[in-house]
Every structure is written in C-alpha cells, then in structure tokens.
Amino acid sequence: MRQSSVRGDRSRRRREPDAQELGWDDGLYADGGLSPDAPGRPDTDGGVPPGDGGTSADDGHRKGGRPRRGRGRKVLRWTALSLAVLIVGGAGAGYWYYEHLNANLRKAPRSLSGGGLKKPDPNAFGQSPLNILLLGSDGRNSAENIKLGGARQDADRKPLADVQMLLHVSADRSNMSVLSIPRDTRVTIPRCTDPKTHQVYPQTSAAINQSLQHGGPGCTLATWQELTGIYIDHFMMVDFSGVVSMADAIGGVPVCVDRNVYSHDSKGHGSGLKLTKGTHSVQGVQALQWLRTRYGFEDNTDIGRAKAQHMYMNSMVRQLKQGTKLTDPGQLRDLAEAATKSLTVDDGLDTVKKLYDLGGDLNRVPTKRLTMVTMPWQYSSDESYVMPKPGDAESTFALLRNDTALDGKDKKKAAPAPKPSMPKGALKVVVQNGTNSTVSGPVSGRAAVIQQRLAGLGYGAAATDTALTTQADTTVTYGNKALRGDALALATSLGLPKGAVRESSSATGMRLVIGNDWRSGSAYPKASGAEKDADKAPDSADALNGEDSKACMKVNPQYSF
Numbered sequence: 001m002r003q004s005s006v007r008g009d010r011s012r013r014r015r016e017p018d019a020q021e022l023g024w025d026d027g028l029y030a031d032g033g034l035s036p037d038a039p040g041r042p043d044t045d046g047g048v049p050p051g052d053g054g055t056s057a058d059d060g061h062r063k064g065g066r067p068r069r070g071r072g073r074k075v076l077r078w079t080a081l082s083l084a085v086l087i088v089g090g091a092g093a094g095y096w097y098y099e100h101l102n103a104n105l106r107k108a109p110r111s112l113s114g115g116g117l118k119k120p121d122p123n124a125f126g127q128s129p130l131n132i133l134l135l136g137s138d139g140r141n142s143a144e145n146i147k148l149g150g151a152r153q154d155a156d157r158k159p160l161a162d163v164q165m166l167l168h169v170s171a172d173r174s175n176m177s178v179l180s181i182p183r184d185t186r187v188t189i190p191r192c193t194d195p196k197t198h199q200v201y202p203q204t205s206a207a208i209n210q211s212l213q214h215g216g217p218g219c220t221l222a223t224w225q226e227l228t229g230i231y232i233d234h235f236m237m238v239d240f241s242g243v244v245s246m247a248d249a250i251g252g253v254p255v256c257v258d259r260n261v262y263s264h265d266s267k268g269h270g271s272g273l274k275l276t277k278g279t280h281s282v283q284g285v286q287a288l289q290w291l292r293t294r295y296g297f298e299d300n301t302d303i304g305r306a307k308a309q310h311m312y313m314n315s316m317v318r319q320l321k322q323g324t325k326l327t328d329p330g331q332l333r334d335l336a337e338a339a340t341k342s343l344t345v346d347d348g349l350d351t352v353k354k355l356y357d358l359g360g361d362l363n364r365v366p367t368k369r370l371t372m373v374t375m376p377w378q379y380s381s382d383e384s385y386v387m388p389k390p391g392d393a394e395s396t397f398a399l400l401r402n403d404t405a406l407d408g409k410d411k412k413k414a415a416p417a418p419k420p421s422m423p424k425g426a427l428k429v430v431v432q433n434g435t436n437s438t439v440s441g442p443v444s445g446r447a448a449v450i451q452q453r454l455a456g457l458g459y460g461a462a463a464t465d466t467a468l469t470t471q472a473d474t475t476v477t478y479g480n481k482a483l484r485g486d487a488l489a490l491a492t493s494l495g496l497p498k499g500a501v502r503e504s505s506s507a508t509g510m511r512l513v514i515g516n517d518w519r520s521g522s523a524y525p526k527a528s529g530a531e532k533d534a535d536k537a538p539d540s541a542d543a544l545n546g547e548d549s550k551a552c553m554k555v556n557p558q559y560s561f
Contacts, residue, residue, distance in 0.1 A: 101352045104340035109347055110235070112192040112215045113222035113438045117231040118469050120401075121477055121504035127171035129403045130361060131230055133221050135237035136163025137212065137344075159239070161212035161220050166230065168400045173361055175369035175405040177537075179396065182377055182386045183209040187227050190438040192219035203439060207385065217344065226439050227388075228397040229472025229516065234358075237344040252281035253316045255290055255308075256552035262561050263289070263296035270295045270559070287312070296559035304554070310372055310544045311551045318367055318549065370546030371406040373537050392538040399534060401472055402499050406543060408536025418485035424493075427486050427510065429454065429462040434471035434513040442468055446514045450494075453522040454512075457493050462512075471515040474524065475500050479507035486510065495524040 122128045137159040165180045184207045191203045194215035201214035208227075211220040217235045225232055256279045263270035273289035273296065275282075282290050291309055298304030340352065349355065376392035379385070388394070399406055420427075431451045436442040447464040454462040474496060478487045487501045487510060518524055537543050544551075 098352050101336060101340045104337070104343075105350060105352070106344040107347050107350045108216050108344055109195050109218045111222050111225075112195065112218035113190040113226075115436055115438050115470055116222060117225050117229070118434075118471055119231050119233075121502070121506050123171050123403075124481070124503040124505055125172075126505040127173075129171045130167075130169040130358075131232045131234075131400070132167040132169075132358075133217075133224055133232050133235040134163070134165045134167055135161045135212070135217055135220060135235060137161060137237055137239045158213040160209040161217070161237075162209055164208065164220065164224070166224065166228070166232065166400070167362075168230075168403075169361060169365065170405060171403050173364040174366075175371070175407065175409070176362065176365040177400060177406040178370070178372040179375060179400065179406075180373070181208060181224075181227075181375045183207065185375070185377065185386045185388065186380065187211075187223060188439050189214055189219065189223050190226050192222060218346070221346075222438065226437070228400070230397060230400050234349040235346050236349070238342045252283040253287060253312055253319065254279050254281050255312055255315060256280075257555050258552045259555045259557075260561050261293075261296050261553075261555040261559055263293045263559055265295065265559070296556055298554050298556060300556055300558075304556075306374070307544075308553050311553060313372070314367075314370075314544065314546050314548060314551070317370065317546055321363070321367055368545065368547040369405065369407065369409065371537070372544045372546070373406055373541035376538055376540035389540060392540045395534050396537055396541055398473070399537065404499075404535060406537040406541070407545065410535065412535075417488050420486045420489045421482050422486065424458045424486075424489065425460045427459060427461055427490070429459055429490065430465050430509065430511045431462055432465040432467065432469060432511060432513045434469045434474070434515045435519050436468050436470040437516055438470075440516075440519075443519045446519070449522055450512065450514050450518075453494070454490075459490070459493075465511075469513065471513050472517065473500065474515040474518045475502055475513050476510065477502050477504050477507045477513070478510045479504060483510055495526065 120128065160183075162183050163180075164183065165178050168177045168179065170176070186205060187208045189201075189204050189206055189208075189211045192201045192211075192214040193199070194201070195218070199215070201219070208220075208223060211223040217237050221232050221235050224230070255275075257275050257277060259277045261273060261275050263273040271289040271293040273286070273293045291312060292305070293308060294300060294305045297308050340355075345355075349358065373396065376389035376396060377386045378389045380387055396406070404410060431447045431454065433442065433445075433447040435446050447466070451462050451464050476487045476491050476496065478484065478501075481503065484501070484503065488498065490510070490512070491498065491501050
C-alpha cells in the first residue's frame with residue numbers, strides 16, 4: 001500500500017490511506033461530474049466499494065486503513081430526515097393534500113428483534129422524552145440513486161445504514177440532543193427477522209451499519225437499543241435521491257471558511273469545492289461539495305468533514321427556525337413533497353398528521369439548547385475498526401437514558417432531600433427483574449436476590465414481581481410525592497445514585513427494577529466516578545451547540561489558493 005500524498009497536519013500514528021487505494025474519493029468536481037481519474041465504478045461517498053469490507057457479514061470496516069466515519073452525503077441525509085419532521089405539516093393546503101403526502105410515505109415495522117426495552121414511565125408531570133433514530137441509506141435501488149451514488153455493480157446489494165443519529169427531545173421539550181455513532185463501530189447485532197421474507201438473521205458481531213441488511217431499519221433500531229440502553233420511539237430513513245430533492249427544495253445555507261479553499265489536487269482527490277475566504281450561501285451541487293469535502297478541511301480526514309457537516313446543519317436549522325425559507329408556499333410545498341417521498345418511517349409514525357405533531361414538538365426547542373455530539377470512540381487494537389470508548393460512551397448514553405441535557409444547562413434542583421414518611425419496615429416495595437436482554441438474555445432470580453438484601457436492611461415489607469422486563473439502569477419509581485424521602489432512603493441503602501430515583505405519574509406505590517447494570521451480586525456495582533451523576537457530555541463527545549453562528553471551517557493550507 002503506497003503512502004498518501006496528502007497527510008495534512010494530522011498527528012495520529014496511523015496514516016490516512018490514499019482514496020484510490022480504498023476505491024473511493026471525493027470524486028466530484030464543481031460542475032457535478034466525476035473527477036477525471038475516478039474509477040469506472042465510482043462510489044461517491046455514499047456506499048461501499050467491493051473489496052473494502054463493507055458488505056460482508058463479518059467485516060464492515062475498511063480493510064488496512066482508518067474506518068470511514070464521514071461519508072459524503074451524511075448531513076444531507078440527516079437534514080432530509082430532521083427537516084421533514086420540522087416542515088412537513090406546514091404545507092397543509094387541505095385534507096386532500098395531506099392524504100397525498102401521506103401516500104408518499106413508506107412504512108416498516110419499528111423493531112425486528114424480540115423483546116426489547118420497556119418504554120420508560122412518564123415523569124411526575126406525565127411527560128415523556130422522545131427518541132427518534134435518523135438513518136441514511138446508501139441503497140442503489142433506482143436509476144437516480146445509482147446516478148447519485150455510483151457503484152452500479154452494487155445495485156442489487158442490500159443497503160447499508162451509513163448515517164445513524166439518535167435525536168433525543170427532553171420530556172419537557174426544553175432541549176434536544178443529537179448523538180451520532182460512527183458507521184464502522186463494531187457492535188452486537190441482535191437476532192432479527194425480515195418482515196417481508198421472514199428470513200431470520202442470527203445474532204452476530206459486525207459494523208453497526210450492516211444492521212440495516214438484517215431485515216431493515218427495525219433491526220438497526222434494535223441494535224441501537226441493545227448498545228445504548230435507550231428506548232427508541234421511532235425511526236426515519238432516507239436515501240440518495242430524497243437527499244438531493246430536499247437539498248434543492250431547502251435553498252442556500254450560509255457557510256464559512258477561514259481562507260480560500262479549492263478541494264482538488266493533481267491526483268483527482270477532492271470534492272471540487274472552491275470558495276474564497278469568508279461566508280457564502282451554498283446550495284445544489286456546491287452544497288453537496290461542502291458536505292463531501294475531506295481533502296481541504298483541517299487534517300484532510302473525515303474528522304474535518306464531520307465538523308463541516310455539523311456547521312452546515314446548524315446554519316440550516318437556524319435559518320428554518322427563523323422562517324427565512326418558509327415564506328414561499330410553493331417552495332414549502334416542494335419541500336413537503338421531497339420530504340415525504342424520501343422517507344421510510346416506522347409503523348408508529350406512519351401518517352403526515354403524526355409527522356406534523358412531531359414537528360411541533362421539535363420546533364418548541366430553542367436553537368441554543370440543541371447539542372450535537374459523536375459517541376466517544378476509540379480504535380480497536382489493530383486500528384481496523386471503531387469501538388465505544390470505555391467510560392465516556394456509557395456516560396453519554398446514560399445522560400440520554402436519564403433525560404439529562406448534554407449541554408450541561410439543565411436547572412439544578414438544590415432542595416434538600418425530604419425525610420422518609422414511614423419506618424422502612426412498613427414501606428411496601430415491589431422488586432422486579434429487569435435484566436432481560438435480546439443479546440445476553442435474562443439473569444434468573446435477580447428480584448429474589450435483591451428482595452432478600454432489602455429484608456436484611458430492614459425493609460421487611462418488600463415483595464417481588466415475577467414478570468420479567470428489560471431496562472438498562474436500576475431504578476426506584478414512585479407515584480406519590482410523599483414517598484420521595486422513602487425512595488431516596490431506599491436508594492441510599494442499596495448504594496444507588498440519586499438519578500435512579502424517579503417520580504412518575506403512572507406509578508402506583510414504589511417499584512425497584514433491577515436493570516442490566518446490576519446483573520450479579522447483592523451489592524450495587526459502582527463504576528468509576530459513579531458516585532456523582534454526570535450533568536453534561538464528556539469532552540470526548542466533541543459537542544457543538546446549535547446557536548454557534550460564528551463557527552468557520554479551518555482550511556488545510558495545502559488546499560488553499
């Protein structure tokens with residue numbers, strides 16, 4: 001394998017592989033055509049060329065090089081998804097038009113794996129967080145998708161989920177977080193059944209993007225739930241052609257570069273993006289070039305490309321929330337058409353009315369409370385694939401499970417803990433086993449073990465519920481405010497963090513659910529740093545705030561003019 005001619009200022013010990021070695025590069029010039037020396041089977045940042053490991057069941061990463069994390073049209077696909085829920089309802093010219101838009105939508109089952117997480121109980125005010133999995137498919141199942149994605153020999157290949165982002169909206173709709181996971185992250189894909197063919201795909205370990213090939217987006221949702229422990233309400237998926245239609249309908253988006261940039265070199269590397277220093281409004285092919293540029297931003301890797309994509313997303317969301325693109329009824333109608341035609345949604349989000357209501361929820365969140373992060377990650381020992389970073393990844397997942405904003409701006413409640421309302425021997429506590437897992441299976445007898453532990457601590461009225469459920473974290477739930485002091489005292493007795501105690505409008509009495517974080521022993525296992533509940537995303541998540549309008553992309557000097 002030859003050395004790449006462009007290394008940039010990157011300090012990582014492993015070099016960035018040459019794009020032509022990998023069978024894919026930026027591949028497009030300013031006029032939208034393929035670069036002169038692009039291979040005859042171009043994979044223009046949307047798919048996986050044959051031989052690079054992206055289609056086999058046991059190898060979803062790029063062999064012999066850095067895993068791909070910043071595929072070209074990632075944010076365009078994400079934008080099509082997110083803006084669909086923000087805008088679709090606004091085009092309503094009447095019932096007939098809603099019926100027309102509704103017919104555009106494609107539907108699929110929410111989950112393809114048996115069991116799965118239990119939906120969390122609502123909070124004391126009856127509110128529940130909302131989690132939506134946003135997926136970008138690299139399928140080439142149409143002439144338009146082949147034209148946009150290249151790699152015609154992949155036309156019959158099952159699509160991969162090359163873009164995967166979880167949109168978390170807080171229960172009170174005060175903030176929103178977006179968590180992305182690199183497409184080559186090695187995970188356990190649970191057993192899934194294709195709803196159309198009824199083919200059963202056994203549990204396997206593979207790149208997370210391959211989960212889409214195991215029956216559809218419902219398997220990707222099940223994979224996310226197993227990895228993160230976060231209950232996911234819905235999914236939305238879009239393909240190449242829908243992305244482009246949405247991009248055209250949206251119009252120009254301001255972006256900034258800190259110096260002149262021309263993403264092009266003598267070997268054909270680069271997207272063809274050519275901008276002078278400062279702010280420009282990009283759309284059409286130029287917007288696509290911005291989102292696909294790797295050679296020219298920062299260290300000429302997908303790290304810089306992802307940052308440019310985040311800047312584009314934030315700028316677009318700010319404009320749309322200000323209404324600058326929503327004043328023309330015709331443009332809005334085009335956007336609604338493009339959004340609905342491009343989407344595949346789960347069977348719980350299968351009407352335009354539901355999308356409209358969802359859009360209302362999302363629109364309530366102020367831009368300054370939008371936080372985008374990437375799952376903290378690290379390379380495998382041989383640097384051939386990505387894996388969750390120990391500690392930081394789980395901390396990020398736990399914040400979302402506990403409905404804690406990733407920006408660290410949630411209001412802190414400093415009120416002193418109330419005293420118990422009754423002797424602990426009189427407190428009726430129901431203990432339930434929540435260790436079921438689609439991957440690991442349940443641990444039998446957990447409720448009985450902890451019930452005996454409680455009895456030894458003086459909670460003689462504790463009893464067990466024999467029904468098995470699935471939950472990531474151990475929780476103490478109560479419905480009557482008067483029981484908060486008792487719930488906190490119970491949690492303290494078991495060594496549980498304060499965040500495990502939750503008031504719910506649907507709870508009756510007090511219930512202790514033993515989650516998958518406590519699958520063995522009678523003493524609660526405290527992870528390092530667990531004594532203090534985290535209140536924001538770790539630095540390794542590389543958070544970006546939605547209101548950062550001064551962000552300007554750093555141009556690599558080798559691609560400046």
